[in-house]
Each structure stands twice: as structure tokens, then as C-alpha cells.
Amino acid sequence: MHPPESATVEHILMYPIKSLDERSVERVEIVTNGGLAGDREYALFDGDGDYVNGKNDRQVHPIRAAYDGETARAEAVTLSTPEQEPRRFELGAVANDETAALTDWLRAWFGYPVTLDHNHEGGFPDDTTASGPTIISEATIETVAGWFDGVDPAGMRRRLRPNIVLGGVPPFWEDHLFADRESRVRFTIGDADFLGVNPCQRCVVPSRDPDTGNEIEDFNKTFIAQRRATMPDWSGGDWFNHDFRLMVNTAVPEASWGETIAVGDELTVDKTVPADETSVPAE
Known part of the structure; x- marks a missing residue:
């Protein structure tokens, strides 16, 4: 079965103070950077x-x-x-x-x-090159939570800390939003244009309980084995020099700064273009 070509924004999550708890909002403006x-x-x-x-x-x-x-x-x-x-x-x-x-x-x-x-304009992004919102699907969060005993989808979402959670698509559908290191994937959310850049390289934080900091034993080993085993045909490119990657880093062309995105907006994939035709350079 061919996966759907679009998805719907199910949650928009903000982290007003970097590294602290999330805040859910219904709509938000895209700002400088x-x-x-x-x-x-x-x-x-x-x-x-x-x-x-x-x-x-x-x-x-x-x-x-x-x-x-x-x-x-x-x-x-x-x-x-x-x-x-x-x-x-x-x-x-x-x-x-x-x-x-x-x-x-x-x-x-x-x-x-x-x-x-x-920093009122642009904040303190984790990725200063691909400084747009991070994106993942609800189905991916649910699937990854199932890899670990005692972790439910809400807890996994807190560990992964995405900005936009998509509904209406299968696990790892968001991997459609990046290509290889020399390319970018154009897509839209509502009236705003985006560029999908790369799969997010994870750090130690997802392995830790978001309330206590206690780590799941062999989290990385389990994650990498399961990510490899469940990798869809549409994932890959040349980004997976290792499999401890999940979620998509994005950039927003300057023409879309000032646009607003909202829960319920449709995300539609456009085309893959060379990185040198965009504002985000090749790796």
C-alpha cells in the first residue's frame, strides 16, 4: 500500500525555556530564522x-x-x-x-x-542551520514507545521533544521529508513553505526518564536495532551513517517568515530540489 502524500498537524508543541517542559498551542507564527x-x-x-x-x-x-x-x-x-x-x-x-x-x-x-x-526573534534552536520546527508523526512516537517497557506514547513524546506532531499517516512517514545530503524536500503546512533537511541525530536525553533523569539500560542499542529493523523503503538517503536518528529537522524560507501554522493544517509534500537552490547549504 502506497503511503499517503499528505498529513495533518495534530499537535504544536513549544518549549518556551529550552530544555524544560513543553507547552501545547493551537496556532503559532513563524519568526525570524x-x-x-x-x-x-x-x-x-x-x-x-x-x-x-x-x-x-x-x-x-x-x-x-x-x-x-x-x-x-x-x-x-x-x-x-x-x-x-x-x-x-x-x-x-x-x-x-x-x-x-x-x-x-x-x-x-x-x-x-x-x-x-x-532571544525574542528565533530563540535558541538546537540546530542553527536547520532552525525550523522539528516534525514527527504520532504513529512514529507510538511505535518507538513500544520498543521500551514502561514507556507510553506521552512519555516518549516528552523524551523526543518535537515541535509538530502529525496525524493520519503511518509510522516513519515523516522520513519522506528529507532526501540525501545534497538535496532538500520542499513541503507546505497551510500557507507556509518548508524545507526538510535531515533526520535528527539524537543525544542522550531520549534515554532518560523526563521526570527523574534515570536512564533505560541499553536504550541506544535497542533503539538502533529497532530503527534498522523497521526502516521503511522511503527512509534513508545517505544520512544513516548510524541509525540513532529520528524526527526531521527543517528550515523555513524567508518568504514564509510571518506566516501562521495551526492544528488541523495539512502538510503536503512537494518536490526534492538540490540544496544549492535553497537557503540551506549541502552538508
Whole structure:
């Protein structure tokens, strides 16, 4: 059976503070650099200017973050940990450098100075070349969750941290959205144009419980074996020098900055073009 040529946006997920909890929204504007307004708009840094994230510090995982705001951009965050009562902080104040209460809270938890920086336009993307939203299908999340005992789809989604989750398609359908290293796949979501760049290379974070940071034993080994065994005919190109890749990194042409995407929008695949005809260079 030939897979469908389009999919539907089922969830749009934002991470207002990079490395902390998600926030689900119904619609969002694409901003400068092709990112989503409010996504990873804030980030934690240590005294050396390095990210404080789950990859570098397991103490990130027990932090719970809940966000307030009328738009896709969060206006306030309530933080808590197993040892600290919930406390609300205005993010607008953070943008104006009134950060003493928040940085004191962060220092008390981490045990060293941590600051919160802000980038209103474009945020702090994981991939600065393919800085558009990351995309995966709900069917893929469900399938990958089934590879591991005790992990449900909601928990796997939290481990993988996508921006756009697609419905109405089979597992790994999103692999249609990239080709080889010298090519890009054009597609649309609603009225916005996108370029599919590559399958996301995963780090240690998906192996860890998003609440505790505890790792699943042999997570990488199991993931790689299952990814190889379930690889559809439409996956591949020359990206899979290893199989610890899942989810699609994208870029958004400048002409689509300012467009809005929403839950329920259709994603339609267009054509594959040479990378040198796009704004995203070949690898």
C-alpha cells in the first residue's frame, strides 16, 4: 500500500525555556530564522556561558515548568521541583533583566550560578542551520514507545521533544521529508513553505526518564536495532551513517517568515530540489 502524500498537524508543541517542559498551542507564527514564536525563546546558561540542559546536567529533569499566556509566547512560568514549592515568575521581567528572584531559585536548585537569557526573534534552536520546527508523526512516537517497557506514547513524546506532531499517516512517514545530503524536500503546512533537511541525530536525553533523569539500560542499542529493523523503503538517503536518528529537522524560507501554522493544517509534500537552490547549504 502506497503511503499517503499528505498529513495533518495534530499537535504544536513549544518549549518556551529550552530544555524544560513543553507547552501545547493551537496556532503559532513563524519568526525570524524560521523558528516558532516563543519556542526556546529562553535558555539556561552556566557561568561559562554553556547551556544548562538535560544533556549536561541531570538536575534539569526534575524541574517542572507550567506556562501562562494568551498567545504562543509564554508570559510567565511556574517552576517547581520535588524539593521546592511551585513559584511563579514573570518572563517579561526576565526580558528586562529583573532576574534576581529567578536566578536565586535556579542557583538554589543547581548549586551553582545559572542565568536565564532571552532571544525574542528565533530563540535558541538546537540546530542553527536547520532552525525550523522539528516534525514527527504520532504513529512514529507510538511505535518507538513500544520498543521500551514502561514507556507510553506521552512519555516518549516528552523524551523526543518535537515541535509538530502529525496525524493520519503511518509510522516513519515523516522520513519522506528529507532526501540525501545534497538535496532538500520542499513541503507546505497551510500557507507556509518548508524545507526538510535531515533526520535528527539524537543525544542522550531520549534515554532518560523526563521526570527523574534515570536512564533505560541499553536504550541506544535497542533503539538502533529497532530503527534498522523497521526502516521503511522511503527512509534513508545517505544520512544513516548510524541509525540513532529520528524526527526531521527543517528550515523555513524567508518568504514564509510571518506566516501562521495551526492544528488541523495539512502538510503536503512537494518536490526534492538540490540544496544549492535553497537557503540551506549541502552538508
